[in-house]
Amino acid sequence: MRKISALLPLFLILLLSGCWDQGDISELVIVDMIGIEKDKNTDEFVIYLQIVNPTSFATQEKRIDSSPVYTFVSKHKSLKAAVDKASLQVPRHLFFAKTNFLLLSSDLEISDMEEIFNFLDRNSETRAPIQTAVSLQPLSETMFRLTKINILPGQWLFENLQASKRHFSATVLKYRVRDNVEKYYRDGNLLFPAVVFLDDNAQTTDFLNEVDTSSGHAQFVGGVAYQKNAEPVLLSEEEMALYNLLKNQLNQLPLTVSKDEEVAHFLDINRCKSKKKTIGENPYRFGFRITCKADFLNSKVTDTLTLKAIEEMESEANKSLEAKLSELTDKLQEEELDLLGLFSRYPSMSKMEKRSAFKNATLTYDVKITVNDVGNIIDSYSDEEEQE
Amino acid sequence: MLNMRKKGSFHKRIEHIKQAFGQPEDLIFHIVEKGSVSLAIIYFKSLVEQVELKRGVVKKIQASSEDDYFLDEYMNIVTTPASLKESSDELLNDLLEGMAVIILSNSNAYVICDVSSTEGRDIVPSETEINIRGPHEAFTERLDKNIGLLRMRIRNPNLRLVSLQLGNVTKTKVIVSYIEGTAPKEIIDEVFTRLNQVDINIILESQMIEEAIVDKQASLFPTISNTELPAKVASRLIEGRVAILTEGTPFALTVPALFTEFFQAPEDYYQRWDIASLLRLLRFTTFIWGTLVPGLFVALTTYHQEMIPSLLLYSFAAQREGLPYPSLVEVLIMEFIFEVLREAGVRMPVAIGSAISIVGALVLGQAAVQAGLISAAVVIVVSLTAVANFVSPAYNFGVTGRILRFGFLLAGGTLGFYGMFFLFLVVLIHSASLQSFGVSYLTPFAPLNLRDLRDTFVRLPDNWVKNQIPKGIGRKE
Known part of the structure; x- marks a missing residue:
């Protein structure tokens, strides 16, 4: 009897896992990127599954004549059924655990997002971080594009987003599908980076004026915010950076401080801390106290840089950043878009009440920027000479 | 009579x-x-x-x-x-x-x-336990020579050499050696009790005695250590162990044998402590590698693909494209081929031994991969595992690793990580329950003895803890 009870855990383990669970690698199709849009005519989800063709790039004898990915398209009212339909085209198990990127169409509504994230959150294979972005172009074009360099588009976008965050606006955070679900239920809205795919056939470099890039084929251009019963709101790259600043996730932000149109100082704002304070209720008033460090990058001003000039520069920079933040606030308030989740801690308020309260709230900013790195061009004695 | x-x-x-x-x-x-x-x-x-x-x-x-x-x-x-x-x-x-x-x-x-003949093999360097620095002499088949080799190393009146005759038919002479006052009395008594109870007809090698006096026959882990190096026996005697020398074989037995002992090479003590510690850690790591990696590989590629980094997964997927067998069968085939080659390599005459390595390299390396029978990753896993297995300084413990490897391979191939973890627990519980002549097998880890840990995963210099005999050996459980 003791032996049987000792063996019991072994039998229990047989229930957890076993030969019937096995799926050899060769029986998987690895989904690299998922694209989802909606067919407005039939009200069906269109799901694009970009799956990896490993033999084209993961072997020493690379088959450069074949594509690194294949894209399958499937349509259905329900996403689950659309994926099931897609699996009829591929006689293997669709493997979502290595999915890098979720590309959403810009014409999706927030109710569609609920279905998308519900579907992804329930799938046990998609718990890994998946970067999500909104394509400003139709997915029927973008999902069939390949990178110029021979790597997976989804992986390329994933890494590009990470890198662009590192070098520009936000600090690098890995998002899970779950984070989007939580944000939606907490703040009532969703915010994704926006991506545009550049024209491969462009003969000129004109497009570089709009999107600053010189390599690759896609560029992140700000963000798209969704909320119920409203059109999506497009945020510019700078507005995304300011949003990240208020969320304490800013990595760095370039700021131009100009005395007049011809002369300007260029600063790199970084190491920011943003503290939110509720000043009053009815009407709601919120104050943000922001302290930042700045690196002096360059100047078009020909005068000698003195301590006094730096103080002036800091003062100008404070005003400039406050103005930019106020502009962003005005835009968000006009759209009734509480991206910062200021009213998420008022559970008794309905979503509509929250939106209207946000619209009528007063947001004030107190910015203090300290220039603490000016390189070697400061002349600290100039002020004294002038006084003499 | x-x-x-x-x-x-x-x-x-x-x-x-x-x-x-x-x-x-x-x-x-x-x-x-x-x-x-x-x-x-x-x-x-x-x-x-x-x-x-x-x-x-x-x-x-x-x-x-x-x-x-x-x-x-x-x-x-x-x-x-x-x-x-x-x-x-x-x-x-x-x-x-x-x-x-x-x-x-x-x-x-x-x-x-x-006037008994002292003819026999001369004292030659050991062929089974190679070391670079330190004494090379090995025991021979002649007991009197072996005793001489031991006495030469321990010139101490307390060295005891008690003679026994075992084997109903062979009447083989056996010497039990220990240092009076150093070896715990309980262990000495236990050795004599067990040797006196030996009732077998034939003793041609010390393994036959080992099998007759071992604590638990149904265990993969050796609880009696063997060596043909007199220096090793001498150091173990000084640590309070008991040695059993047998006429007709160069392999002496030492008891009690603990888990950590099988990772200790004599050379550890003949070179700087930091180098020795590094090598000791390397041996522990390779033992774990050699035992677990084929099972981990099969479990990962069969059940837990999400745990493989993306690029590696694509590479594995590309390699496995079009292969006829699942990973488990592939690894089993390769392991089988390797074990056959190894056994053949040991038994074959030296003159044609090189042929085996050529055939092995061809079969294992290129031909099998090119023929589309197995993937290149499997060849790498199995060959690395095989090499890792040879790092063990004790041959008999290496065999334990080999058998465990197959266990973990089957557990990983049929039940994934759950199976491997379960088997690991079974092995851990079993080894913790083992005793070697009254001493816990996992000493000094279980029971924990902090002082004795100085000579386990690492070897600390002797002058840090001077002239101290491992306490764990003397502990009667």
């Missing part, structure tokens, strides 16, 4: 000895008439040192005067070590041990002269 006293006459006694051995060719009776007394020198030609016998016994007796001598006087005539035995009970045994026996017609006692 014979009772010659009753048989009376001298010739009858000779005849009886002849018949007892079945009149073999190499049993020599040298009969000399000395006055009124008949004298016989009896010995096995094949077991004695003939030059010594002739010079020290035969010629001396022949040269002696024709006077009647009493038997005990012959002990002074011969120049070899001699002793008188009153009873004839052990006469046959003495002959088998290579003694020359002198019997007289006027006495029922006999004299034994030690």
Whole structure:
């Protein structure tokens, strides 16, 4: 009897896992990127599954004549059924655990997002971080594009987003599908980076004026915010950076401080801390106290840089950043878009009440920027000479 | 046994000895008439040192005067070590041990002269336990030489060498060695108790004794250690262990044997402690690698693909495209091929041994991959595992690793990580329950002994904890 009870855990383990669970690698199709849009005519989800063709790039004898990915398209009212339909085209198990990127169409509504994230959150294979972005172009074009360099588009976008965050606006955070679900239920809205795919056939470099890039084929251009019963709101790259600043996730932000149109100082704002304070209720008033460090990058001003000039520069920079933040606030308030989740801690308020309260709230900013790195061009004695 | 006293006459006694051995060719009776007394020198030609016998016994007796001598006087005539035995009970045994026996017609006692042959292999470097720095001498098949090698290293009056005879048929001489006052009394008593209970007919190698006295036969883990290095035996004796040397084999047994001992090479103590510690860690790591990696590989590629980094997964997927067998079968095939090659490599004559390595390299390396039978990753996993297995300084523990590897492979292939973890727990519980001659097998980890940890995963310098005998050995559980 003791032996049987000792063996019991072994039998229990047989229930957890076993030969019937096995799926050899060769029986998987690895989904690299998922694209989802909606067919407005039939009200069906269109799901694009970009799956990896490993033999084209993961072997020493690379088959450069074949594509690194294949894209399958499937349509259905329900996403689950659309994926099931897609699996009829591929006689293997669709493997979502290595999915890098979720590309959403810009014409999706927030109710569609609920279905998308519900579907992804329930799938046990998609718990890994998946970067999500909104394509400003139709997915029927973008999902069939390949990178110029021979790597997976989804992986390329994933890494590009990470890198662009590192070098520009936000600090690098890995998002899970779950984070989007939580944000939606907490703040009532969703915010994704926006991506545009550049024209491969462009003969000129004109497009570089709009999107600053010189390599690759896609560029992140700000963000798209969704909320119920409203059109999506497009945020510019700078507005995304300011949003990240208020969320304490800013990595760095370039700021131009100009005395007049011809002369300007260029600063790199970084190491920011943003503290939110509720000043009053009815009407709601919120104050943000922001302290930042700045690196002096360059100047078009020909005068000698003195301590006094730096103080002036800091003062100008404070005003400039406050103005930019106020502009962003005005835009968000006009759209009734509480991206910062200021009213998420008022559970008794309905979503509509929250939106209207946000619209009528007063947001004030107190910015203090300290220039603490000016390189070697400061002349600290100039002020004294002038006084003499 | 014979009772010659009753048989009376001298010739009858000779005849009886002849018949007892079945009149073999190499049993020599040298009969000399000395006055009124008949004298016989009896010995096995094949077991004695003939030059010594002739010079020290035969010629001396022949040269002696024709006077009647009493038997005990012959002990002074011969120049070899001699002793008188009153009873004839052990006469046959003495002959088998290579003694020359002198019997007289006027006495029922006999004299034994030690002219046993010391012929045998010279002392040569060990071929099974290689080290770069340190003594290279290995034990031989001759017990007296082995005792000499041991005495040379421990010149201490407390070194005890107790002789026993084991094997109902082979009557093999066995020496139990320990240092009085250092080895715990409980362990010494336990060794003698178990050796005295050994009831087997044949002992040709120390393994046969090991099997008869081991704590638990149904265990993969060796609880008795063996070595052919006298320096290793000496160091273990000084640590309070007991050694068992067996006639006819260069492999000495030492008890108690603990888990950590199988990762210790003599060389660890002959070079800087930091280098030795690094190598010690390397051995532990490779043991884990050699035991777990094929199972982990199969579990990962069969059940837990999401745990493989993306690019590696694509690479595995590309390699597995179009292969006929699942990962488990692939690894089993490769492991089987490798084990066959290894066994063949050990048994084959040296002259054609190189052929095996060529065939092995071709079969394992290129041909199997190119033929689309197995993936390149499997070849890498199995060959690395095989190499890792050779890092173990103790061959018998390496075999334990080999068997465990197959267990983990099957557990990983059928139940994934759950199976592997379960088997790991089973192995851990089993090894924690093992004892070697009353000492816990996992000492000094369980029971924990912080001081003894200095010589486990790492080896700390001796002068940090000076001249201390591992406490764990003396602990009676």
